[in-house]
């Protein structure tokens with residue numbers, strides 16, 4: 059990629075909110091075999107009794123693992139005061155790395171971020187998918203389109219950069235799943251896949 063060009067193309071990510079749910083995992087597993095999907099996975103929360111072994115068994119199979127931090131609970135993404143949000147991001151990334159799962163992307167739960175979180179994400183070498191608009195840049199791949207927004211956008215001329223996302227639990231609903239597969243097929247025909255790792259390579263100065 060030339061140094062000054064704005065990266066164009068498409069990226070798809072999934073927020074794995076329920077990685078321990080057998081049905082959600084099975085559906086996600088089928089999707090990733092058909093499409094390149096960045097897997098922004100929520101680490102297990104031991105304080106809610108989530109099974110770390112089963113989580114690791116699944117997470118270790120991910121080709122494109124990323125970190126999706128929930129600060130409050132498995133079902134409450136954003137921080138609710140007290141704890142230091144950036145510290146949790148660091149702790150979760152390190153926990154994953156120590157167990158052989160190397161996250162390369164990050165998305166804050168509930169789209170939460172702050173200056174300290176952004177600095178920590180950059181320091182950890184993760185590509186930040188939390189912003190909701192703007193161009194792709196070294197270290198940042200903003201998430202631009204929900205499932206519904208993607209379906210509508212495909213009816214018009216597409217912007218040069220599209221980062222579509224869905225949740226693992228979206229796949230449990232047959233009509234949403236079918237709509238997503240149809241949209242991703244069309245997206246794949248109309249855009250080239252952006253090398254989601256290019257931002258990492260550039261920020262590390264290896265290319």
Ligand SMILES: [Zn+2]
Pocket residue numbers: 073075100126128135167168
């Ligand atoms: Zn979430």
